[in-house]
Amino acid sequence: MLRSINEESSFENNIKEAINAIKSNEYDLARKYLYAGMIENDHSAEVYNLLGIISEYKRDESMACTYYRAAYVFDPTYKPADKNLERVTSFFYIFNKTSIDYGDTIEEECEKSCFAEYSGMQIGNLKNIQVDRKSAC
Structure with a gap:
């Protein structure tokens, strides 16, 4: 069955509903949405x-690490799992709801353009090209 471009897939819908359920502390409902999403993409x-994240909310950090590592194995470029794993495995870890990355926000990446500048002794230095954006990157 073909879907229109604007029609949201049930997988994406299940993910969004799971995030909303987690934020509402309805972990069993969130698991149901996630298991339904696993049927489409395991x-x-x-x-x-x-x-x-659910495991972390339930204070089971070792299981949370297992899930975050599994997410990293399936997609090493998925930054939210990488951030969550780094946070949980930190020596100074303290549970904090505000630092959890659900993956529901779009992260803007800064691209720096560099060029090589050579001095008189054939020693190259990389220099950043200034970009007209106000950014910390």
Whole structure:
């Protein structure tokens, strides 16, 4: 069955509903949405990241690490799982709801353009090209 471009897939809908359920402290409902999402894509880093978040909310940090690592295995470029794993495995870890990355926000990446500048002794130095944006990057 073909879907229109604007029609949201049930996988994406399940992920959004799971995030809303987690934020509302309805973990069993969130798991149901995630398991439904697994039927469509059982190797999704998003699903395992959210399962890790549920485990973290339930204060089971070792299981949360397992889920975050699974998410990383399925997609090493998925930054929310990487951030969550780094946070949980930190020596100074303290549970904090505000630092959890659900993966529901779009992260803006800064691209720096560099060029090589050579001095008189054929020693190259990389220099950043200034960009007309106000950014910390």
